[in-house]
Protein backbone atom coordinates (compact mmCIF):
# COMPACT_ATOMS: atom_id res chain seq x y z
CA UNK A 354 0.00 0.00 0.00
CA UNK A 355 1.93 3.00 -1.28
CA UNK A 356 -0.91 5.40 -1.91
CA UNK A 357 -1.10 8.41 0.46
CA UNK A 358 -3.92 10.84 -0.14
CA UNK A 359 -1.99 13.78 1.35
CA UNK A 360 -0.25 14.16 -2.04
CA UNK A 361 -3.61 14.61 -3.77
CA UNK A 362 -5.85 16.23 -1.16
CA UNK A 363 -7.98 19.04 -2.54
CA UNK A 364 -7.16 18.31 -6.17
CA UNK A 365 -9.73 18.56 -8.99
CA UNK A 366 -10.94 15.01 -8.32
CA UNK A 367 -11.48 15.75 -4.63
CA UNK A 368 -13.45 18.86 -5.54
CA UNK A 369 -15.98 16.90 -7.61
CA UNK A 370 -16.14 13.97 -5.15
CA UNK A 371 -16.50 16.11 -2.04
CA UNK A 372 -18.94 18.58 -3.60
CA UNK A 373 -21.20 15.65 -4.59
CA UNK A 374 -20.76 13.88 -1.24
CA UNK A 375 -21.86 17.06 0.51
CA UNK A 376 -24.98 17.23 -1.70
CA UNK A 377 -25.83 13.62 -0.86
CA UNK A 378 -25.52 14.28 2.88
CA UNK A 379 -27.51 17.50 2.78
CA UNK A 380 -30.25 15.66 0.96
CA UNK A 381 -30.25 12.79 3.51
CA UNK A 382 -30.53 15.34 6.30
CA UNK A 383 -33.78 16.71 4.91
CA UNK A 384 -35.61 13.96 6.84
CA UNK A 385 -35.32 13.80 10.62
CA UNK A 386 -34.66 10.07 10.63
CA UNK A 387 -31.03 9.17 11.35
CA UNK A 388 -28.68 8.03 8.59
CA UNK A 389 -25.24 6.43 8.49
CA UNK A 390 -22.35 7.14 6.16
CA UNK A 391 -20.09 4.18 5.46
CA UNK A 392 -16.73 5.41 4.13
CA UNK A 393 -14.84 2.29 3.02
CA UNK A 394 -11.53 3.95 2.04
CA UNK A 395 -11.40 6.91 4.36
CA UNK A 396 -7.85 8.35 4.31
CA UNK A 397 -6.65 10.49 7.23
CA UNK A 398 -9.65 12.81 7.39
CA UNK A 399 -7.89 16.15 7.61
CA UNK A 400 -5.12 17.38 5.33
CA UNK A 401 -2.57 20.09 5.96
CA UNK A 402 -2.03 21.71 2.58
CA UNK A 403 1.05 23.48 3.89
CA UNK A 404 2.73 20.13 4.64
CA UNK A 405 5.79 19.04 2.72
CA UNK A 406 3.84 16.24 1.00
CA UNK A 407 0.97 18.45 -0.18
CA UNK A 408 3.39 21.18 -1.25
CA UNK A 409 5.47 18.69 -3.21
CA UNK A 410 2.71 18.03 -5.75
CA UNK A 411 0.72 21.22 -5.19
CA UNK A 412 -2.30 19.48 -6.70
CA UNK A 413 -4.74 21.41 -4.51
CA UNK A 414 -3.66 24.65 -6.19
CA UNK A 415 -5.45 23.56 -9.37
CA UNK A 416 -8.38 22.10 -7.41
CA UNK A 417 -9.91 23.75 -4.35
CA UNK A 418 -7.35 26.56 -4.79
CA UNK A 419 -9.17 27.68 -7.95
CA UNK A 420 -12.60 27.62 -6.26
CA UNK A 421 -12.48 28.80 -2.65
CA UNK A 422 -13.05 32.53 -2.17
CA UNK A 423 -13.54 33.18 -5.88
CA UNK A 424 -16.49 34.51 -7.87
CA UNK A 425 -18.87 31.67 -8.63
CA UNK A 426 -22.12 32.03 -10.58
CA UNK A 427 -25.13 32.00 -8.23
CA UNK A 428 -26.58 28.60 -9.14
CA UNK A 429 -23.27 26.76 -8.93
CA UNK A 430 -22.46 28.63 -5.72
CA UNK A 431 -25.68 27.41 -4.10
CA UNK A 432 -24.83 23.81 -5.04
CA UNK A 433 -21.26 24.13 -3.72
CA UNK A 434 -22.31 25.94 -0.54
CA UNK A 435 -22.25 23.00 1.96
CA UNK A 436 -18.84 21.84 0.71
CA UNK A 437 -17.25 25.30 0.58
CA UNK A 438 -18.69 26.27 3.96
CA UNK A 439 -17.03 23.22 5.51
CA UNK A 440 -13.67 24.11 3.95
CA UNK A 441 -14.02 27.70 5.09
CA UNK A 442 -15.01 26.63 8.62
CA UNK A 443 -11.75 24.71 8.90
CA UNK A 444 -9.83 27.86 8.04
CA UNK A 445 -11.47 30.47 10.25
CA UNK A 446 -8.63 32.95 9.85
CA UNK A 447 -9.01 32.94 6.07
CA UNK A 448 -6.65 31.41 3.54
CA UNK A 449 -6.52 27.72 2.87
CA UNK A 450 -4.39 25.47 5.04
CA UNK A 451 -6.67 22.68 6.20
CA UNK A 452 -8.72 20.59 3.83
CA UNK A 453 -11.36 18.03 4.88
CA UNK A 454 -11.18 14.48 3.60
CA UNK A 455 -14.40 12.55 3.17
CA UNK A 456 -14.85 11.43 6.81
CA UNK A 457 -14.22 14.91 8.19
CA UNK A 458 -16.51 16.54 5.63
CA UNK A 459 -19.19 13.97 6.45
CA UNK A 460 -18.81 14.57 10.16
CA UNK A 461 -19.12 18.32 9.70
CA UNK A 462 -22.44 17.86 7.89
CA UNK A 463 -23.93 15.21 10.20
CA UNK A 464 -26.60 15.93 12.82
CA UNK A 465 -26.58 14.51 16.38
CA UNK A 466 -28.66 11.49 15.36
CA UNK A 467 -26.41 10.51 12.41
CA UNK A 468 -23.45 8.12 12.42
CA UNK A 469 -20.21 7.60 10.53
CA UNK A 470 -18.39 4.29 10.00
CA UNK A 471 -15.00 4.74 8.36
CA UNK A 472 -12.46 2.11 7.31
CA UNK A 473 -8.79 2.72 6.61
CA UNK A 474 -6.29 -0.07 6.04
CA UNK A 475 -2.95 1.77 5.98
CA UNK A 476 -1.69 1.44 9.59
CA UNK A 477 -0.28 4.99 9.84
CA UNK A 478 -3.27 6.58 8.16
CA UNK A 479 -5.61 4.56 10.34
CA UNK A 480 -3.80 5.84 13.45
CA UNK A 481 -4.07 9.43 12.27
CA UNK A 482 -7.76 9.07 11.43
CA UNK A 483 -8.52 7.28 14.67
CA UNK A 484 -6.85 10.08 16.64
CA UNK A 485 -8.85 12.72 14.74
CA UNK A 486 -12.11 11.11 15.83
CA UNK A 487 -10.98 10.13 19.32
CA UNK A 488 -13.86 10.45 21.77
CA UNK A 489 -16.46 11.10 19.09
CA UNK A 490 -19.26 8.64 19.89
CA UNK A 491 -21.00 9.33 16.57
CA UNK A 492 -18.06 7.98 14.58
CA UNK A 493 -16.58 4.50 14.43
CA UNK A 494 -13.13 4.23 12.84
CA UNK A 495 -11.93 0.74 11.97
CA UNK A 496 -8.64 -0.63 10.65
CA UNK A 497 -10.35 -2.93 8.19
CA UNK A 498 -10.32 -3.80 4.51
CA UNK A 499 -13.03 -1.53 3.16
CA UNK A 500 -14.09 -4.11 0.58
CA UNK A 501 -15.05 -6.44 3.43
CA UNK A 502 -17.15 -3.70 5.01
CA UNK A 503 -19.39 -3.78 1.93
CA UNK A 504 -20.54 -7.18 3.19
CA UNK A 505 -20.06 -7.08 6.94
CA UNK A 506 -21.34 -3.55 7.62
CA UNK A 507 -24.41 -3.48 5.38
CA UNK A 508 -27.23 -2.81 5.78
CA UNK A 509 -26.67 -0.22 8.51
CA UNK A 510 -29.01 -0.46 11.44
CA UNK A 511 -30.43 2.97 10.58
CA UNK A 512 -31.60 1.48 7.23
CA UNK A 513 -30.80 4.82 5.59
CA UNK A 514 -27.46 5.99 4.43
CA UNK A 515 -24.67 6.67 2.02
CA UNK A 516 -21.84 4.31 1.09
CA UNK A 517 -18.73 6.00 -0.31
CA UNK A 518 -16.26 3.68 -2.04
CA UNK A 519 -13.09 5.58 -2.92
CA UNK A 520 -10.26 3.10 -3.51
CA UNK A 521 -6.73 4.19 -4.43
CA UNK A 522 -6.62 2.31 -7.77
CA UNK A 523 -2.99 1.34 -7.22
CA UNK A 524 -3.43 -2.28 -8.32
CA UNK A 525 -4.81 -3.76 -11.53
CA UNK A 526 -8.43 -4.89 -11.60
CA UNK A 527 -9.87 -2.12 -9.42
CA UNK A 528 -12.65 -1.23 -11.91
CA UNK A 529 -13.87 -4.86 -11.86
CA UNK A 530 -13.54 -4.95 -8.10
CA UNK A 531 -15.60 -1.77 -7.81
CA UNK A 532 -18.41 -3.18 -9.96
CA UNK A 533 -18.34 -6.50 -8.06
CA UNK A 534 -18.25 -4.66 -4.74
CA UNK A 535 -21.28 -2.61 -5.71
CA UNK A 536 -23.18 -5.74 -6.76
CA UNK A 537 -22.50 -7.34 -3.39
CA UNK A 538 -23.29 -4.22 -1.40
CA UNK A 539 -26.47 -3.39 -3.29
CA UNK A 540 -27.89 -6.85 -2.68
CA UNK A 541 -27.56 -6.17 1.05
CA UNK A 542 -28.70 -2.54 1.01
CA UNK A 543 -30.74 -1.87 -2.12
CA UNK A 544 -32.30 1.30 -0.70
CA UNK A 545 -28.94 2.90 0.09
CA UNK A 546 -27.26 5.68 -1.80
CA UNK A 547 -23.87 4.59 -3.15
CA UNK A 548 -21.13 6.84 -4.45
CA UNK A 549 -18.21 5.17 -6.22
CA UNK A 550 -15.11 7.02 -7.37
CA UNK A 551 -12.93 6.04 -10.35
CA UNK A 552 -10.06 7.60 -12.28
CA UNK A 553 -10.08 8.69 -15.91
CA UNK A 554 -6.72 8.27 -17.57
CA UNK A 555 -5.26 6.97 -20.78
CA UNK A 556 -6.21 3.36 -21.44
CA UNK A 557 -8.68 3.11 -18.55
CA UNK A 558 -11.38 0.53 -19.34
CA UNK A 559 -14.26 2.96 -18.87
CA UNK A 560 -16.61 1.49 -21.50
CA UNK A 561 -16.17 -1.99 -20.00
CA UNK A 562 -16.67 -0.61 -16.49
CA UNK A 563 -19.89 1.16 -17.48
CA UNK A 564 -21.10 -1.98 -19.28
CA UNK A 565 -20.43 -4.09 -16.18
CA UNK A 566 -22.37 -1.63 -14.04
CA UNK A 567 -25.29 -1.55 -16.46
CA UNK A 568 -25.42 -5.35 -16.39
CA UNK A 569 -26.08 -5.26 -12.63
CA UNK A 570 -29.62 -4.07 -13.37
CA UNK A 571 -29.61 -1.67 -10.48
CA UNK A 572 -32.57 0.57 -11.37
CA UNK A 573 -31.12 4.03 -10.74
CA UNK A 574 -27.52 4.80 -11.50
CA UNK A 575 -26.16 8.22 -12.40
CA UNK A 576 -22.69 8.92 -13.77
CA UNK A 577 -20.73 12.16 -13.48
CA UNK A 578 -17.37 12.60 -15.18
CA UNK A 579 -14.97 15.52 -15.36
CA UNK A 580 -11.73 15.58 -17.32
CA UNK A 581 -9.51 18.59 -16.88
CA UNK A 582 -7.07 17.82 -19.66
CA UNK A 583 -6.23 15.53 -22.53
CA UNK A 584 -5.43 11.96 -21.51
CA UNK A 585 -2.43 12.00 -23.87
CA UNK A 586 -0.41 13.35 -20.98
CA UNK A 587 0.11 10.04 -19.22
CA UNK A 588 1.43 11.49 -15.98
CA UNK A 589 -1.36 11.17 -13.44
CA UNK A 590 -5.07 11.50 -13.83
CA UNK A 591 -6.70 13.44 -16.61
CA UNK A 592 -10.06 13.26 -14.88
CA UNK A 593 -12.31 11.33 -12.56
CA UNK A 594 -15.79 9.93 -12.40
CA UNK A 595 -18.48 9.13 -9.88
CA UNK A 596 -21.21 6.55 -10.03
CA UNK A 597 -24.15 7.44 -7.84
CA UNK A 598 -26.73 4.73 -7.14
CA UNK A 599 -30.12 5.89 -5.86
CA UNK A 600 -29.21 9.57 -6.18
CA UNK A 601 -31.47 12.28 -4.78
CA UNK A 602 -33.97 13.24 -7.50
CA UNK A 603 -32.43 16.72 -7.67
CA UNK A 604 -28.86 15.55 -8.31
CA UNK A 605 -28.95 15.22 -12.09
CA UNK A 606 -30.15 18.83 -12.48
CA UNK A 607 -27.52 19.97 -10.00
CA UNK A 608 -24.78 18.16 -11.90
CA UNK A 609 -25.95 19.81 -15.11
CA UNK A 610 -25.14 23.14 -13.48
CA UNK A 611 -22.10 22.11 -11.45
CA UNK A 612 -20.13 20.15 -14.06
CA UNK A 613 -19.95 22.87 -16.74
CA UNK A 614 -18.84 25.31 -14.05
CA UNK A 615 -16.15 22.94 -12.74
CA UNK A 616 -14.99 22.16 -16.27
CA UNK A 617 -14.49 25.85 -17.04
CA UNK A 618 -12.88 26.63 -13.71
CA UNK A 619 -10.62 23.57 -13.39
CA UNK A 620 -9.60 22.99 -17.00
CA UNK A 621 -5.90 22.60 -17.72
CA UNK A 622 -6.13 22.47 -21.49
CA UNK A 623 -8.69 22.75 -24.29
CA UNK A 624 -9.56 19.06 -24.10
CA UNK A 625 -11.35 19.41 -20.76
CA UNK A 626 -14.81 17.83 -20.81
CA UNK A 627 -17.65 16.95 -18.48
CA UNK A 628 -20.80 14.90 -18.65
CA UNK A 629 -23.60 13.70 -16.40
CA UNK A 630 -25.89 10.94 -17.61
CA UNK A 631 -28.03 8.07 -16.39
CA UNK A 632 -26.33 4.70 -16.75
CA UNK A 633 -29.62 3.15 -15.73
CA UNK A 634 -33.01 4.64 -14.96
CA UNK A 635 -34.66 8.01 -15.73
CA UNK A 636 -33.82 8.88 -19.31
CA UNK A 637 -30.94 6.60 -20.30
CA UNK A 638 -29.24 8.86 -22.74
CA UNK A 639 -25.53 9.35 -23.14
CA UNK A 640 -24.28 12.76 -24.09
CA UNK A 641 -21.02 14.58 -24.10
Ligand SMILES: C[S@@+](CC[C@H](N)C(=O)[O-])C[C@H]1O[C@@H](n2cnc3c(N)ncnc32)[C@H](O)[C@@H]1O
Pocket residue numbers: 354356357358370393394395396397398453454455456472473474475478497498499500519520521
Ligand atom coordinates in the same frame (compact mmCIF):
# COMPACT_ATOMS: atom_id res chain seq x y z
C1 LIG B 1 -8.34 7.88 -2.32
S1 LIG B 1 -7.85 7.64 -0.67
C2 LIG B 1 -9.27 8.07 0.25
C3 LIG B 1 -9.63 9.49 0.25
C4 LIG B 1 -10.86 9.82 1.08
N1 LIG B 1 -11.97 8.94 0.74
C5 LIG B 1 -11.27 11.24 0.86
O1 LIG B 1 -12.07 11.51 -0.03
O2 LIG B 1 -10.80 12.10 1.62
C6 LIG B 1 -7.85 5.89 -0.50
C7 LIG B 1 -7.51 5.40 0.88
O3 LIG B 1 -7.80 4.01 0.96
C8 LIG B 1 -6.84 3.38 1.78
N2 LIG B 1 -6.92 1.96 1.44
C9 LIG B 1 -6.28 1.26 0.48
N3 LIG B 1 -6.73 0.00 0.40
C10 LIG B 1 -7.70 -0.11 1.36
C11 LIG B 1 -8.57 -1.14 1.76
N4 LIG B 1 -8.54 -2.35 1.16
N5 LIG B 1 -9.45 -0.90 2.74
C12 LIG B 1 -9.50 0.32 3.35
N6 LIG B 1 -8.70 1.34 3.01
C13 LIG B 1 -7.81 1.14 2.03
C14 LIG B 1 -5.55 4.09 1.44
O4 LIG B 1 -4.61 3.93 2.48
C15 LIG B 1 -6.05 5.52 1.26
O5 LIG B 1 -5.93 6.22 2.46
